Amino acid sequence: xxxxxxxxxxxxxxxxxxxxxxxxxxxxxxxxxxxxxxxxxxxxxxxxxxxxxxxxxxxxxxxxxxxxxxxxxxxxxxxxxxxxxxxxxxxxxxxxxxxxxxxxxxxxxxxxxxxxxxxxxxxxxxxxxxxxxxxxxxxxxxxxxxxxxxxxxxxxxxxxxxxxxxxxxxxxxxxxxxxxxxxxxxxxxxxxxxxxxxxxxxxxxxxxxxxxxxxxxxxxxxxxxxxxxxxxxxxxxxxxxxx
Numbered sequence: 001x002x003x004x005x006x007x008x009x010x011x012x013x014x015x016x017x018x019x020x021x022x023x024x025x026x027x028x029x030x031x032x033x034x035x036x037x038x039x040x041x042x043x044x045x046x047x048x049x050x051x052x053x054x055x056x057x058x059x060x061x062x063x064x065x066x067x068x069x070x071x072x073x074x075x076x077x078x079x080x081x082x083x084x085x086x087x088x089x090x091x092x093x094x095x096x097x098x099x100x101x102x103x104x105x106x107x108x109x110x111x112x113x114x115x116x117x118x119x120x121x122x123x124x125x126x127x128x129x130x131x132x133x134x135x136x137x138x139x140x141x142x143x144x145x146x147x148x149x150x151x152x153x154x155x156x157x158x159x160x161x162x163x164x165x166x167x168x169x170x171x172x173x174x175x176x177x178x179x180x181x182x183x184x185x186x187x188x189x190x191x192x193x194x195x196x197x198x199x200x201x202x203x204x205x206x207x208x209x210x211x212x213x214x215x216x217x218x219x220x221x222x223x224x225x226x227x228x229x230x231x232x233x234x235x236x237x238x239x240x241x242x243x
Contacts, residue, residue: 004212005072006035007061008184009054009079012043014153015184019078019205022187026209031216034070035078036061039236044185046119046148051083058084059228062092063239066226074215076102080117080182080204081125086132091242093226095215100126102211103180103204104135110200111177112140114170116163118183119148126182141174153185164193171199178202 006023008016020035027033038057042050058077065072074095077085082098089096107113115126123142130139145152145166152159163186167179180202181190187205194201232240 001030001032002073002216003071004031004033004216005062005065005070005075006033006078007058007065007075007084008035008037009041009058009061009077009083010043010045010050011038011041012185013037015044015078018153018187019184022205023076023209023212026206027213030213031073034072036065039064044148045079045081045083047121048125051081051125054079054083055087056084058088060236060239062088063236063242066242067238074212076208076212078184078205078208080184081122082129091224091226091228093224097208097211097215099184099204099208100129100182101133102207103182103202104130104133104138106207106210107178107180107200107202108135108138112138112175113178113180113202114140114174114176115142115180115182116145116166116170117142117181118145118152118186120144120146140176141170143170143173152183156189159186160189160192163189164196167193167197167201171197180204180207 006019016035016037024033041053041057045054077098080099082100085098123144143166171179178200182204190201190203227243
């Protein structure tokens with residue numbers, strides 16, 4: 001069976017467990033899922049500084065996995081924001097995707113879309129990511145709720161009520177044809193209230209799983225072997241050896 005490596009760019013093992021649970025269930029019988037947690041960084045990414053460190057942590061996690069014999073057929077960055085996406089694609093040697101990119105692509109098939117996520121500081125970061133991925137014209141708007149994704153995950157009952165209302169409001173306010181519920185820690189919540197949202201509601205983790213399935217089935221294998229071609233200094237020995 002082909003393998004999917006999921007890299008959680010923050011240090012929260014609970015988020016890794018949630019990603020493993022949902023993706024393993026979604027991909028059961030088609031892909032073997034292995035989730036890794038970043039070895040350093042923030043417990044939850046919610047600012048520019050934590051995002052910057054998470055990009056390094058993603059490269060470090062991949063280098064460590066590779067050094068210890070991990071040979072996946074695809075890699076999914078398990079964060080709605082995709083830190084390290086472009087850098088990892090530069091040297092992984094296998095298809096690399098992220099939750100946000102996968103969700104953007106899924107939602108854009110319906111038309112212009114809105115995003116609902118936790119943490120007010122995510123808005124400019126997600127706008128920048130959408131622009132860099134070519135989705136600016138498709139992004140109708142971003143609605144952030146005050147609690148971070150980590151705080152929402154700690155209170156799932158309260159989170160469902162808050163997020164359901166936010167998704168309905170985003171669909172109406174931005175006149176969106178689809179809404180993305182973004183966040184690794186929010187995996188599975190969209191299904192609980194999708195029927196109350198007037199447009200298709202996209203779960204970013206499910207979208208990531210579907211991307212992985214299509215990437216592996218489509219044989220999207222980069223021509224270059226793993227490696228970055230850099231003479232690193234003062235990084236982990238695994239990243240240094242991967243070059």
